[in-house]
Amino acid sequence: MHYVMIGNGVAGITAALKIRERDRHARISVIGGESDYFFSRTALMYAFMDRMNPRDLEPYERKSYDAQRIERIRGWAAGLDANRKIVRLDDGREIAYDRLLLAGGSVPNRAPWAGLDTVRDGVVQFVSLQNLADCERLTPSTRQAVVAGGGLIGVELVECLVHHGVEVDFLVRDSWYWPVALNREEGAIVSDHIRHCGVRLHLEQEVDRVTAGADGRVSSVRTNKGVEFPCQLLGTCIGVRPAIDWLKSGAPGLALGRGIKVADDFRASLPDVWAAGDCAEFTRPDGGSLLEQIWYSAKRQGESAARAMLGDTAAYRPPLFYNSAKFFEIEYTTVGEVTRAPAGATTFFHRVPGKDASIRIVENEGAVVGVNLLGSRWNHKWFEKWIAERRSMAHVVANLHLAQFDVEFGRLALESVRAAFQSAERRAA
Amino acid sequence: MIKSGSAHSLLHDVKNRGISAWLLAAILTGFYLVLYFTEWLAVPARMIGLESKWTLYGLLYTLAVTAGGVHVIRKYRHNRYQVIRTCVVIFVQSVFAFSIPQMLKFLHQPEYYFSYFWPLKMDYLTPSYIFSLPLPYILYSFLGSALLVPLLGALFGKRWYCSWICGCGGLANTFGEPWRHLSDKSNASWRIERVTVHAVLGASLLLTAMLFISWGAGKTNPAIVQWTAGFQSFYGLMVSSMLAGVVGVGLYPLGGTRVWCRFFCPMAALLGLVQKVGRYRIAVKENMCISCGMCSKYCEMGIDVRSYAQANESFTRASCVGCGLCAEVCPRGVLRLENVRTQAPQQAALVQIEGIRADRRLV
Numbered sequence: 160m161h162y163v164m165i166g167n168g169v170a171g172i173t174a175a176l177k178i179r180e181r182d183r184h185a186r187i188s189v190i191g192g193e194s195d196y197f198f199s200r201t202a203l204m205y206a207f208m209d210r211m212n213p214r215d216l217e218p219y220e221r222k223s224y225d226a227q228r229i230e231r232i233r234g235w236a237a238g239l240d241a242n243r244k245i246v247r248l249d250d251g252r253e254i255a256y257d258r259l260l261l262a263g264g265s266v267p268n269r270a271p272w273a274g275l276d277t278v279r280d281g282v283v284q285f286v287s288l289q290n291l292a293d294c295e296r297l298t299p300s301t302r303q304a305v306v307a308g309g310g311l312i313g314v315e316l317v318e319c320l321v322h323h324g325v326e327v328d329f330l331v332r333d334s335w336y337w338p339v340a341l342n343r344e345e346g347a348i349v350s351d352h353i354r355h356c357g358v359r360l361h362l363e364q365e366v367d368r369v370t371a372g373a374d375g376r377v378s379s380v381r382t383n384k385g386v387e388f389p390c391q392l393l394g395t396c397i398g399v400r401p402a403i404d405w406l407k408s409g410a411p412g413l414a415l416g417r418g419i420k421v422a423d424d425f426r427a428s429l430p431d432v433w434a435a436g437d438c439a440e441f442t443r444p445d446g447g448s449l450l451e452q453i454w455y456s457a458k459r460q461g462e463s464a465a466r467a468m469l470g471d472t473a474a475y476r477p478p479l480f481y482n483s484a485k486f487f488e489i490e491y492t493t494v495g496e497v498t499r500a501p502a503g504a505t506t507f508f509h510r511v512p513g514k515d516a517s518i519r520i521v522e523n524e525g526a527v528v529g530v531n532l533l534g535s536r537w538n539h540k541w542f543e544k545w546i547a548e549r550r551s552m553a554h555v556v557a558n559l560h561l562a563q564f565d566v567e568f569g570r571l572a573l574e575s576v577r578a579a580f581q582s583a584e585r586r587a588a
Numbered sequence: 589m590i591k592s593g594s595a596h597s598l599l600h601d602v603k604n605r606g607i608s609a610w611l612l613a614a615i616l617t618g619f620y621l622v623l624y625f626t627e628w629l630a631v632p633a634r635m636i637g638l639e640s641k642w643t644l645y646g647l648l649y650t651l652a653v654t655a656g657g658v659h660v661i662r663k664y665r666h667n668r669y670q671v672i673r674t675c676v677v678i679f680v681q682s683v684f685a686f687s688i689p690q691m692l693k694f695l696h697q698p699e700y701y702f703s704y705f706w707p708l709k710m711d712y713l714t715p716s717y718i719f720s721l722p723l724p725y726i727l728y729s730f731l732g733s734a735l736l737v738p739l740l741g742a743l744f745g746k747r748w749y750c751s752w753i754c755g756c757g758g759l760a761n762t763f764g765e766p767w768r769h770l771s772d773k774s775n776a777s778w779r780i781e782r783v784t785v786h787a788v789l790g791a792s793l794l795l796t797a798m799l800f801i802s803w804g805a806g807k808t809n810p811a812i813v814q815w816t817a818g819f820q821s822f823y824g825l826m827v828s829s830m831l832a833g834v835v836g837v838g839l840y841p842l843g844g845t846r847v848w849c850r851f852f853c854p855m856a857a858l859l860g861l862v863q864k865v866g867r868y869r870i871a872v873k874e875n876m877c878i879s880c881g882m883c884s885k886y887c888e889m890g891i892d893v894r895s896y897a898q899a900n901e902s903f904t905r906a907s908c909v910g911c912g913l914c915a916e917v918c919p920r921g922v923l924r925l926e927n928v929r930t931q932a933p934q935q936a937a938l939v940q941i942e943g944i945r946a947d948r949r950l951v
Contacts, residue, residue, distance in 0.1 A: 202880030
């Protein structure tokens with residue numbers, strides 16, 4: 160039995176290792192075009208900032224793959240022939256498979272800005288090793304940069320550029336930073352912190368037109384408000400989409416939507432083909448589509464897809480949403496539904512005085528449904544438990560200390576949180 | 589990518605085994621060779637009114653710990669564990685490992701270092717030496733090594749000593765801060781470490797036993813005295829001078845800061861055994877690791893912390909000195925040092941496959 164994974168990211172490698180754990184004899188191959196070895200994409204910024212070497216980003220020792228008999232094939236997949244059970248690479252090589260996992264991940268969204276077609280250099284993204292190489296090549300000749308896009312990758316790129324002494328204009332189209340995940344007050348805490356770190360953050364502005372200099376390199380950016388920002392580097396961090404372009408013409412018969420359409424056992428529409436990670440598109444019970452595009456989901460899906468490929472029968476159900484991030488120095492944890500909480504939900508929000516720290520708890524029909532936590536460390540498992548047990552906000556506030564995960568001697572003092580909650584309760588009564 | 593500017597290039601070079609790092613390693617190694625095997629340093633010591641080269645060394649050591657400590661406190665000022673720990677390190681070095689011994693000498697008392705214990709300081713269970721001291725010193729020495737050290741180790745892990753009190757650890761965590769990431773993280777180095785550190789522990793136990801036998805039965809058996817003296821001077825040369833000093837500190841810029849602590853220190857080995865059955869552990873937050881590897885990179889003991897974190901496995905490693913830097917650098921707050929009553933189900937339950945840790949860590 161030959162298992163082939165397309166994509167050597169976290170979904171593909173996790174699946175490969177999981178299959179090996181269960182099947183000591185199968186032949187397992189992983190095809191990757193970006194790198195010889197699996198690396199942690201989430202740590203690209205640390206390589207850019209010289210906190211790590213590129214090699215340090217690899218989660219497993221290189222000899223692990225030989226020890227696990229996982230064959231690594233460097234190359235980009237270009238076509239899939241499900242009848243002959245063959246994957247064709249862009250250099251013409253053909254790889255035969257018995258069971259195939261499509262785990263090609265995401266690619267950055269294309270920017271729709273005018274003038275971009277005249278720019279030959281200086282526009283970067285920040286999700287791949289090739290992007291990192293571009294950034295490193297351009298940074299020494301960059302005095303001013305514009306980064307467009309108010310999400311996680313944007314703020315990471317901004318932090319790296321600031322580290323290298325580049326003046327950064329950070330354009331965020333929304334009225335506060337990252338409204339998908341943060342409410343206005345939290346957005347303000349993060350915005351203030353980003354500005355405090357020396358970044359010129361511009362809210363409610365997006366790129367309208369990009370101009371290139373005589374050498375073809377980006378020279379300035381004009382925003383929708385008509386403001387002109389001179390720059391030698393433009394970071395486009397406006398989200399990602401499933402990397403399925405090669406499948407559109409290269410895989411006849413494969414059902415595609417925004418991603419690769421899969422059933423809840425990860426099966427794609429072709430026989431013996433599965434998909435997992437950023438590129439897999441599930442159908443929700445209500446008919447809507449579900450794409451999970453974060454590290455944790457890719458790892459989880461890789462593991463579950465491996466089980467499905469091995470023949471286990473279990474329907475994939477995404478667990479309660481959680482995520483974490485870090486904006487310069489401010490750490491962030493979220494669990495459940497916060498910004499997308501149902502109408503009629505009540506919210507308790509408290510900013511800890513004198514700190515870039517806050518707690519938001521959202522309750523609906525007497526049960527907590529989500530939390531947003533900024534500026535201190537929490538064990539999300541406790542919140543998952545309380546949400547699953549449909550605990551009240553009062554219960555969660557009273558037990559917050561259990562979920563604290565700060566360093567020793569550094570625990571966030573909860574007195575102000577509890578006092579604020581009590582006075583909010585009194586007001587409500 | 590290295591920050592632009594020649595200062596940053598040099599900094600990168602010295603922190604990442606560049607030419608300047610090799611040069612600095614040569615200077616440090618040379619300094620220790622001169623210190624241990626010549627009397628040259630007695631001259632500058634006398635010039636500034638110090639009675640011996642060892643007093644000068646103590647002064648320089650204390651200055652290095654203090655200057656490095658101030659830098660570390662500034663760097664990690666947002667982290668109270670690091671601030672408090674580093675303050676204690678500076679305090680212990682300047683008071684217990686420098687001022688008090690000097691004062692004792694001045695008062696014609698024995699030059700006793702209250703922050704050192706057997707088997708790091710072999711003298712303190714060497715009967716011919718320790719029984720020559722007044723009773724309080726004898727009691728402190730025996731109770732310290734036999735009771736205090738293991739008890740605190742069981743309660744708080746070896747960190748109470750290795751990264752709060754010990755001078756070697758103190759220098760590593762202050763002056764050595766720029767090189768902490770150089771420790772080798774491979775599985776192979778872990779295997780070597782387990783052999784060497786326990787071999788030195790075995791040698792120190794053997795030597796102590798021989799010292800007691802020769803002290804008790806030496807009068808009737810001069811051969812034992814002779815063997816013991818030979819072994820004692822061999823151990824002193826190899827372990828105390830070469831491994832702790834020349835290799836331990838001299839190789840900071842090449843091998844990282846804890847080469848001595850990790851591969852050779854008998855005290856660390858002993859405390860590591862206690863740690864494995866004690867309450868200390870590093871707790872891992874479930875399914876929150878992004879495998880970035882900052883924890884492994886900045887672990888001075890060469891523990892591949894990431895391999896546990898990405899497998900959702902709370903763990904206790906004998907070598908962990910509890911410096912807390914893995915938790916500090918983790919961008920997702922996944923790690924936390926803890927003292928808990930019950931140990932989490934650990935490595936024992938997992939299948940070990942030779943040559944690969946990755947596999948058995950992958951749930």
